[in-house]
Amino acid sequence: MRQAALDRTSTNMLAQGLGWFSLGLGTAELFAPQAVGRFLGMRDSTTLMQSYGLREIAAGVGLLTARNAKPWMVSRVGGDVIDIATLVANFGKGNRKNANVAFALAAVLGVTVADVVCTQSLQEHEQQLLQRRKQAARDYSRRSGFPKPAYEMRGAAIGHVHIPEDYRTPKALRPLNAA
Numbered sequence: 001m002r003q004a005a006l007d008r009t010s011t012n013m014l015a016q017g018l019g020w021f022s023l024g025l026g027t028a029e030l031f032a033p034q035a036v037g038r039f040l041g042m043r044d045s046t047t048l049m050q051s052y053g054l055r056e057i058a059a060g061v062g063l064l065t066a067r068n069a070k071p072w073m074v075s076r077v078g079g080d081v082i083d084i085a086t087l088v089a090n091f092g093k094g095n096r097k098n099a100n101v102a103f104a105l106a107a108v109l110g111v112t113v114a115d116v117v118c119t120q121s122l123q124e125h126e127q128q129l130l131q132r133r134k135q136a137a138r139d140y141s142r143r144s145g146f147p148k149p150a151y152e153m154r155g156a157a158i159g160h161v162h163i164p165e166d167y168r169t170p171k172a173l174r175p176l177n178a179a
Contacts, residue, residue, distance in 0.1 A: 011121040015073060018118060019063030021111070022076065026056030040104060041097030042090055052086075055079050070126060073119040080112040 029036055030053030033046040042048075059079060062072035087105045091098055146153065168174075 011118060011125065012069070014114065014118045015063050015069040015122070018073070018076060018111075018114060019060045019069075022056045022060030022063065024060075026053045026058075026060060029053030029056060039097065039100050040087070040090060041095040041101065048086070052079075052083070070119065070122040073115060073122055076115045077112065077119055080108060080115055083108045084112070 029049045033049035033053070034043075036049050037043055037045040055075075056079065059072050059076050062075070063069050066072055084105065087101055087108060091101045091105065095101060144150070
């Protein structure tokens with residue numbers, strides 16, 4: 001089995017840190033969308049920035065509160081893809097803030113690397129846990145609960161057990177050769 005990129009504690013700490021980062025970035029995008037848009041040269045993007053802010057806040061809350069951080073990390077990676085596409089689409093000749101867009105793009109790419117590493121580490125830990133559970137489960141499918149196979153036990157009680165008369169078939173209904 002491949003060695004995990006990060007141990008469980010490091011992965012949890014990274015996920016928590018990314019959760020706090022999401023809350024901070026999401027708050028800025030939600031409550032100051034015009035400032036973020038101006039910084040990136042995207043003046044008419046208030047609704048878009050606020051929707052990105054809500055997405056970031058949801059991911060942050062999920063990472064900080066959920067028992068399983070993996071789905072929230074996957075959502076962060078998806079959000080990073082959307083952010084990269086938005087920044088690339090706004091990087092061009094008509095934008096006077098190309099230097100800021102380039103800076104933001106570099107920052108998003110760096111955070112994307114951290115998100116991907118954390119997601120992969122969580123996936124590896126999940127697979128290791130499933131593998132341990134599989135190994136720990138014992139296979140009782142070939143067991144019957146009896147000390148010997150059925151063919152060895154057939155008739156073993158005959159001659160050792162006295163059947164009371166009132167449990168027996170009435171004499172009138174017994175076959176002629178039966179006692």
